[in-house]
Amino acid sequence: MQTSVAAYALGTLDVAERAEMSEHLRDCAGCRATLHPIAGLPGLLARISAAEAETGPAVPDARLFDRLVAAAVAERRHRRRVLAAAAATVLVLSGAGLGAATALRDGPEPAGRAVAATHGAVHAQVWLHPSTAGTGLELELSGVAPEQRCRLIAVDAAGHREVAATWEATYGGQATISGSTAIPTNRLTRLIVETLDHRRLVELEIPPSALARPTSVGLG
Amino acid sequence: MSVGAAGADERLLRALFDEHAPALLSFALRLTRGDRQRAEDVVQETLLRAWRHPEALVAERGPVRPWLFTVARHVAIDAERQRAARPAEVSDDVLAELPAGGDDVEHVLETWLVADALGSLSPAHRGVLVATYFRDRSVSEAARELGVPEGTVKSRTHYALQALRLALQERGVVP
Numbered sequence: 001m002q003t004s005v006a007a008y009a010l011g012t013l014d015v016a017e018r019a020e021m022s023e024h025l026r027d028c029a030g031c032r033a034t035l036h037p038i039a040g041l042p043g044l045l046a047r048i049s050a051a052e053a054e055t056g057p058a059v060p061d062a063r064l065f066d067r068l069v070a071a072a073v074a075e076r077r078h079r080r081r082v083l084a085a086a087a088a089t090v091l092v093l094s095g096a097g098l099g100a101a102t103a104l105r106d107g108p109e110p111a112g113r114a115v116a117a118t119h120g121a122v123h124a125q126v127w128l129h130p131s132t133a134g135t136g137l138e139l140e141l142s143g144v145a146p147e148q149r150c151r152l153i154a155v156d157a158a159g160h161r162e163v164a165a166t167w168e169a170t171y172g173g174q175a176t177i178s179g180s181t182a183i184p185t186n187r188l189t190r191l192i193v194e195t196l197d198h199r200r201l202v203e204l205e206i207p208p209s210a211l212a213r214p215t216s217v218g219l220g
Numbered sequence: 221m222s223v224g225a226a227g228a229d230e231r232l233l234r235a236l237f238d239e240h241a242p243a244l245l246s247f248a249l250r251l252t253r254g255d256r257q258r259a260e261d262v263v264q265e266t267l268l269r270a271w272r273h274p275e276a277l278v279a280e281r282g283p284v285r286p287w288l289f290t291v292a293r294h295v296a297i298d299a300e301r302q303r304a305a306r307p308a309e310v311s312d313d314v315l316a317e318l319p320a321g322g323d324d325v326e327h328v329l330e331t332w333l334v335a336d337a338l339g340s341l342s343p344a345h346r347g348v349l350v351a352t353y354f355r356d357r358s359v360s361e362a363a364r365e366l367g368v369p370e371g372t373v374k375s376r377t378h379y380a381l382q383a384l385r386l387a388l389q390e391r392g393v394v395p
Contacts, residue, residue, distance in 0.1 A: 003371070003374045003375045003378045004374050004378075005378065006374070006377040006378040006380070006381040006382075007352070007359050007373070007374050007377045007378075009381065010352060010377065010381070011353075012352040012353055012359050012362070012377070013359055014360055017359075037385060038381045038385055040394065041381055041384060041385060041394075044393065045334065045349070045353060045354075045384075047331045047335075048331070048334060048335050048338060048354075050350070050354040050355060052335055053335075053349065053350050053354045054350050054354070056335075056338070056339035056346075057246050057335045057339045058242075058245045058246055058249055058256070058259075059242060059245075060241040060242060060244075060245045060260075060263065064241065064245075064263065064264065065233070065234070065237050065241075067260075067264055068264050068267055069229075069230055069233055071268055072229055072233055072268060072271055073229075075268070076229065118274050120275075121275055122275075123273075123274065142275075143275055
């Protein structure tokens with residue numbers, strides 16, 4: 001009888017057998033113990049359509065992933081152009097601590113490279129533009145609160161620090177700051193966003209592999 | 221050796237995709253009533269938003285998946301509204317059927333976990349549940365169709381439910 005309990009729970013026993021099992025369950029503690037943990041399963045299964053049960057859950061395919069990456073690449077390129085064209089915008093930051101830096105894949109132009117880091121609510125992306133005078137920097141910041149004076153510090157391979165930008169203003173959601181440093185792009189190892197009293201808001205590592213490959217191509 | 225900047229975006233997208241795309245696609249298919257193309261559009265836009273806002277993926281801010289499901293729902297609603305704005309594609313009834321958020325997101329998430337648990341069963345176990353429960357057939361009818369003794373259908377059903385319960389436990393759906 002015990003192996004019929006599951007079919008009974010699902011309601012798939014024939015009518016006569018079902019009646020027999022109902023009666024049996026009144027007296028048999030063993031079968032009741034078998035029924036108990038599975039009694040709720042038919043209710044959960046009822047949420048699934050027969051078609052979905054037969055084919056299994058829909059599986060996202062590689063094509064969808066490719067589309068996703070292509071859309072991200074297109075957006076990244078677009079944003080880089082918008083940011084490169086943007087005038088310096090003043091803003092104010094708050095927050096604390098260091099974030100793990102993530103390098104972002106760049107567009108096809110050999111001149112630009114991007115790094116990004118998030119720490120808590122603060123997200124920073126910096127686009128690097130090598131120039132004859134050193135490196136131009138476009139910083140995009142979000143997740144920061146108003147009323148704070150901040151600066152962007154560039155650090156070179158020897159640990160030398162240079163203030164690349166200082167700003168203060170009212171924060172309006174998301175903003176872009178332009179700065180520059182005399183440190184050549186291939187010597188830059190770190191960028192630090194900090195308050196004027198040296199409280200670090202977020203730190204961006206510039207991976208050496210990014211520097212070794214100034215002409216990275218699009219994703220994929 | 222050539223990691224670093226090159227693949228970071230793609231790695232983030234890959235991680236997002238692997239972890240969330242199956243659940244999101246399943247959810248999106250419900251939102252679009254089985255329209256695969258539109259469901260994939262919803263998944264793509266949802267994951268793009270997650271990629272744009274990595275701060276939302278920080279675990280301390282709460283579970284990520286309910287947030288993603290809510291985003292997906294909004295994306296689906298916006299897409300429906302745009303379609304509805306074009307007379308040839310009016311379908312207000314779809315909007316009415318979209319899950320309403322809040323607890324509903326939990327419900328939808330749980331439903332996906334059930335489907336996922338069912339999908340994790342062996343073909344024989346899933347097959348017997350499909351042949352009986354999902355096709356609304358009795359054990360004897362299913363036994364004739366499958367060409368196996370009724371006892372086999374019953375015992376397979378028994379082991380299928382045991383395996384299903386275990387799979388649901390692993391996914392935290394049942395205690």
